Amino acid sequence: MKTVLITGANKSIGFETARQLLKLGYFVYIGSRDLQKGEQAAEQLKEEGYDQVEAISIDVDNLDSIKAARQFLGSKIESLDVLINNAGISGGFPQTAGEADISIFRQVFETNFFGAIETTQAFLDLLKNSEVPRIVNVTSGLGSLTLHSDPNWKYYHVKGACYTASKAALNAYTIVLAYELRETAFKVNVVDPGYTATDFNHHSGPGTVEDAAVRLVKAATLPGDGPTGQFFSDDNVPETGISPW
Template identity: 65%
Template sequence: MKTALITGANKSIGFETARQLAKKGYFVYLGSRDIKKGEEAVAQLKGEGLTQLEAVQIDVSNKESINAARHAISKKITSLDLLINNAGILGSLPQDPATTETAKIREVFDTNFFGTIDVTLAFLDLLRKSVQPVIVNVTSGLASLTNHSDPSWQYYAFKGASYGPSKTALNAYTIALAYELRDTFRINAVDPGYTATDFNQHHGHGSVEGAAEFLVKYATIGADGPTGKYFSRDAEGEVYPW
């Protein structure tokens, strides 16, 4: 049985991704900053007849929490097949570049960028023991510098100092990590698209189910699958320019 860890999995896209992976036969660890909410999410899925699930407390902006989660999971499994770095924050609004203080920008980067790196490094040894390790870094269309330079892009005006740049940095890290581990890992930046969630006050046009299905598509690729790429549900042909 393949194993997966999803951060930020107690609700929304992360939760639905856990559901879909469990249906595909994965044993899924649902990472949640609030363990009670994580356990409630697991109970809901078990009520649907999905049994291969477990909640784990993990705050990706806290190294002690990450290491505790790594220790807890390593006592149960000897290898991890899939890591989905899904946890992220939008940060306080507005995020006008000329007025947003660096403390607010750092807060977003601590979760979306540095937190993802800390989680990845903590679980890399378990992933290396998988026959076919996969990492999905959940990104955003707002990370694309090419699109942000194109006035015809539909989200051209959606610019800010914190959220988008944190995901741009994450994309850069994804490229570098995918190259270093290119012989054994499949590592991609995947944007589930502009999805209606609590994250954006349900202003998105996509469904949570569709967004999760897109993540699962790239989370379950084979050893001959792509690596070091930037995929988006909102992109023509599913590939966004960096």
């Protein structure tokens, strides 16, 4: 049975992604900063008939928590097939480049960038033990420097200095990681789930968590000849599904 760890999976897109992967037969580890909320999410899925699910405490802002989660998971499994770095924060809007407090930049980067890196590095050894390792970093169309420079882009005027920079940085990290693992079975990609109605944006987005999760699941289950080092975005570039960086 294939295994997957999803950070920030106790609600919204992460939770729906867990549900969809359970339907595909994966054993899902619900990563949650608040273990009680993670356990509640796992219990809800069990009530829906999915038994192969367990909550795991992991706060991506805390390296000790990440290491503890790695130790806990390592006591249960010898290999991890999929890591989905889904946990993220916006930092609140508006965020102007000239006035946003540097503390907000640091807070957003701690979760969206450094947290994803530390989690990836912590679980990389378990992923290397898998025959079909997949890493999915959840990004945003707002992380595309090319689109942000295009006045004709539909979200051109949606600028968030802290959030945008953190996702652009995550994209850059993903490119380098995919390159380093290019001669292996790894598939390392970033996925834009689209402008989805969640607590993250006060449910202002037009997309559904179901559609967003489909995009993450697609990247998590890529075949052996699938792409790596790509920026998937059905929302921004529906013609190809591949976003410019």
